[in-house]
Amino acid sequence: MFFAVVKVLTVRTVIMDSLFTQNVSDEAEDIPQTDEPVWILGRKYNALKELDVIRRDIRSKLWFTYRKGFIPIGGCSSTFTSDKGWGCMLRCGQMVLAQALITLHLGKDWQWMPETKNSTYLKILSRFEDKRAAAFSIHQIALMGASEGKEVGQWFGPNTIAQVLKKLVVYDEWSSITIHVALDNTLIINDILRQCKVEGGMTAEIDGETPLKAPSQWKPLLLLIPLRLGLSEINPIYINGLKTSFKFTQSMGVIGGKPNLALYFIGCVGDEVIYLDPHTTQKSGSIEEKMNEEEIEMDTTYHCKSASRIPITGMDPSVALCFFCATEKEFKSLCKSMQEELILPEKQPLFELCRERLTQWSPADVASEAIAAASFVDFEHVERQYDTSDEDFELLG
Ligand SMILES: *[C@@H]1O[C@H](CO)[C@@H](O)[C@H](O)[C@H]1NC(C)=O
Ligand SMILES: *[C@@H]1O[C@H](CO)[C@@H](O)[C@H](O)[C@H]1NC(C)=O
Numbered sequence: 001m002f003f004a005v006v007k008v009l010t011v012r013t014v015i016m017d018s019l020f021t022q023n024v025s026d027e028a029e030d031i032p033q034t035d036e037p038v039w040i041l042g043r044k045y046n047a048l049k050e051l052d053v054i055r056r057d058i059r060s061k062l063w064f065t066y067r068k069g070f071i072p073i074g075g076c077s078s079t080f081t082s083d084k085g086w087g088c089m090l091r092c093g094q095m096v097l098a099q100a101l102i103t104l105h106l107g108k109d110w111q112w113m114p115e116t117k118n119s120t121y122l123k124i125l126s127r128f129e130d131k132r133a134a135a136f137s138i139h140q141i142a143l144m145g146a147s148e149g150k151e152v153g154q155w156f157g158p159n160t161i162a163q164v165l166k167k168l169v170v171y172d173e174w175s176s177i178t179i180h181v182a183l184d185n186t187l188i189i190n191d192i193l194r195q196c197k198v199e200g201g202m203t204a205e206i207d208g209e210t211p212l213k214a215p216s217q218w219k220p221l222l223l224l225i226p227l228r229l230g231l232s233e234i235n236p237i238y239i240n241g242l243k244t245s246f247k248f249t250q251s252m253g254v255i256g257g258k259p260n261l262a263l264y265f266i267g268c269v270g271d272e273v274i275y276l277d278p279h280t281t282q283k284s285g286s287i288e289e290k291m292n293e294e295e296i297e298m299d300t301t302y303h304c305k306s307a308s309r310i311p312i313t314g315m316d317p318s319v320a321l322c323f324f325c326a327t328e329k330e331f332k333s334l335c336k337s338m339q340e341e342l343i344l345p346e347k348q349p350l351f352e353l354c355r356e357r358l359t360q361w362s363p364a365d366v367a368s369e370a371i372a373a374a375s376f377v378d379f380e381h382v383e384r385q386y387d388t389s390d391e392d393f394e395l396l397g
Contacts, residue, residue: 030306040267042249060112062098063304064091070130070284089262091278093161100324158320162224178219185351223323230317241350256319
């Protein structure tokens, strides 16, 4: 511990005394030297004792940034050979989805190394390459944006990227992930159960005439909860809940940003959030089997050497909380944690959790049901207007 303190002081002195260097800023700015716990996607670390472990964990996440020099999005007549200036929210969406795929196929403890050639890892990464044929490429996401009223090159907000990813995951049969986007600040448990439980078809064993149904199977769930936590800045009432959400083992972080730029928040420490920043423009290229120097080098451009952080109060109030539940058990445990840690202790929780959409209404009382239904429609209408959140994110030069 003492060593760490001395090191920080030395670093500070170097900054003051001499020229700014990249190495020094990496050391001083990614993770603060504090005894407060550092949380990275549901994992708790000690910054004083585990700095290297924290950095290795962060470096293992797939980091997607602006790229240039790819095949034009939307055909040869298009000029979109780079997403610089408009693609940052799309890249954040890629990061969340990639993290879910890594958790599903490689496990939460999996770590990337520069020499990693694991074929499952390469298969995941290939889905995000900058080409039309890749299931989750910038091309696919930008073109699918049209179904949400976004032309190629237009900004997405957290809700738009959530809706687009939901449509795209259907095409990845290998992962068979399903995305649930919770609307109106409400998580309806039975809606999610219905979406995730798929009948497993018939089993081979036939008992008399009635075929036995296989136990229903669970589609791995990526749960996205778009929220607006204030008008122009985060309402302080939500800060504690936001921090708590990073502590759940199912956490896939938060898609959001600073005003006018999208960031992928992967954790928190004290009153600050830690993020991966897509605002670096790198050259596009492919990795294939990662055999030659060029491909090995390209792979390293998908891993960020050091994360950044900002105070929670500096976040844009439009966010989408992200969670991944590979099994039904994980989902149930997530609901329990949400109820106990995010909802019950808060005067004004981040969102509501209910079992069924209609439970608040009395089916016997037709009149009150009609009123409830009417107000539900109104409520939905109001919430939709929140989607102007997209306009808060503008083009970045
Ligand atoms: C930065 O770090 C690298 C490797 O750790 C080292 O070789 C290089 O000299 C450092 N640069 C500066 C300016 O300190
Ligand atoms: C890739 O990594 C996973 C998780 O560590 C492991 O189970 C799998 O066997 C590896 N695949 C190959 C081809 O090495």
